[in-house]
Amino acid sequence: MIYLELFLSFLMIGFTSFGGMSMIPLINQEMLSHGWLTAREVADIVAIAEMTPGPLGLNCATFAGIRTAGIPGALAASMGVIIPSLTVCMAAAAFLTKFKESRLMDEAMYGIRPVCIGMIFAVIIQQSEVNYAGKLFGFVSWPAVLIGAVAMVLLLKFKWNVPRTILVSAALGMLLGGF
Amino acid sequence: MTKEQREKLPVIFRTFLKFGCFTFGGGWSIVAQIQKEFVEKRKWITDEELLDFTSVARSVPGLMIGNASVLFGYQEAGAIGALVALLGIVIPPVLIMIGVVFVYNLLQNNPYMARAMMGVRAAVVPIILSALIKLFKAGMKDVFCYLIALGALALCLFTGISNVLIVVLGAAVGLLYREVKSRRDLS
Numbered sequence: 626m627i628y629l630e631l632f633l634s635f636l637m638i639g640f641t642s643f644g645g646m647s648m649i650p651l652i653n654q655e656m657l658s659h660g661w662l663t664a665r666e667v668a669d670i671v672a673i674a675e676m677t678p679g680p681l682g683l684n685c686a687t688f689a690g691i692r693t694a695g696i697p698g699a700l701a702a703s704m705g706v707i708i709p710s711l712t713v714c715m716a717a718a719a720f721l722t723k724f725k726e727s728r729l730m731d732e733a734m735y736g737i738r739p740v741c742i743g744m745i746f747a748v749i750i751q752q753s754e755v756n757y758a759g760k761l762f763g764f765v766s767w768p769a770v771l772i773g774a775v776a777m778v779l780l781l782k783f784k785w786n787v788p789r790t791i792l793v794s795a796a797l798g799m800l801l802g803g804f
Numbered sequence: 805m806t807k808e809q810r811e812k813l814p815v816i817f818r819t820f821l822k823f824g825c826f827t828f829g830g831g832w833s834i835v836a837q838i839q840k841e842f843v844e845k846r847k848w849i850t851d852e853e854l855l856d857f858t859s860v861a862r863s864v865p866g867l868m869i870g871n872a873s874v875l876f877g878y879q880e881a882g883a884i885g886a887l888v889a890l891l892g893i894v895i896p897p898v899l900i901m902i903g904v905v906f907v908y909n910l911l912q913n914n915p916y917m918a919r920a921m922m923g924v925r926a927a928v929v930p931i932i933l934s935a936l937i938k939l940f941k942a943g944m945k946d947v948f949c950y951l952i953a954l955g956a957l958a959l960c961l962f963t964g965i966s967n968v969l970i971v972v973l974g975a976a977v978g979l980l981y982r983e984v985k986s987r988r989d990l991s
Binding site for chain 2: 637638639640641642643644645646647649650651654665668669671672673675677678679680682683684687688691692696699700703706707708709710711713714715717718719721724725728729730731732733734735736737738739740741742743744745746747748749750752753755756757766768769770772773776777780781787788790791794795796797798799801802
């Protein structure tokens with residue numbers, strides 16, 4: 626049953642993700658392996674999630690759920706992704722003083738953070754292959770590469786926020802997309 | 805549940821619904837909003853308590869925004885308070901996203917929209933990259949971390965192994981490494 630699959634898939638994503646972009650590799654793999662979304666649509670979700678309020682993971686769950694199985698699918702996926710907050714985090718809240726003193730999570734995070742960094746690198750490679758593909762030299766799209774370079778400079782050099790950068794990229798896409 | 809806690813529930817729900825409409829840019833946005841509303845204005849919690857919530861929210865699995873809401877709600881009004889805060893923070897983004905997908909489906913085959921989305925997709929790699937740089941600063945503590953990261957990258961690129969399993973492996977390696985290190989330091 627698709628609703629149960631969506632629920633379980635996002636439940637797993639929720640339990641093994643530690644905030645923001647660290648969810649992207651998990652979401653990317655789950656969506657592609659189930660054939661629920663294409664790599665392009667994953668890129669679209671990331672951009673749309675940055676433009677709308679709400680946690681990235683929840684936005685992805687709603688988007689993927691509704692695209693695969695309508696509004697009930699969106700609800701099933703969203704439920705899945707918030708269960709960790711309701712269980713693990715609720716337990717941490719109940720034993721807050723004990724939890725704060727425990728080094729266990731700290732030590733696990735020592736291994737989890739680098740792993741997430743490695744996985745995100747893999748997603749970047751895969752997304753680059755999809756989003757910059759075109760006809761130049763038989764494999765790159767020069768407007769996409771140009772826009773990507775502009776976005777990089779805006780984000781890193783001029784410290785623009787993400788929604789503004791996305792708006793400019795969309796405008797540049799409209800201008801250059803015909804070439 | 806005490807009377808005082810019961811009276812807090814509608815306030816928590818209303819304010820978290822409001823927060824839910826403005827949580828842009830990850831976990832820190834909710835921390836800033838709680839700080840303004842419940843530390844400065846209502847004085848329900850202190851800055852130190854908020855700091856505790858933030859560090860715990862970051863170190864347990866799940867959405868950091870959801871975790872921070874649960875921690876705050878639980879302290880103010882128990883498990884029901886946590887549930888109410890979480891629902892408040894989650895409902896607006898879900899509704900907004902349902903609307904967005906509706907528009908996305910309508911415009912997907914529009915040629916202008918297709919061009920704009922080409923530009924947006926070209927910006928996604930830089931966006932992920934800039935988030936990665938921040939993670940890099942927080943996560944790469946020593947040489948061993950680089951080895952773990954390279955290992956994870958290799959597993960992703962050259963095997964079909966599930967990312968979920970890679971995260972679990974990472975946690976195990978982290979626990980093991982610290983254990984070995986602390987024993988060596990003791991002896």
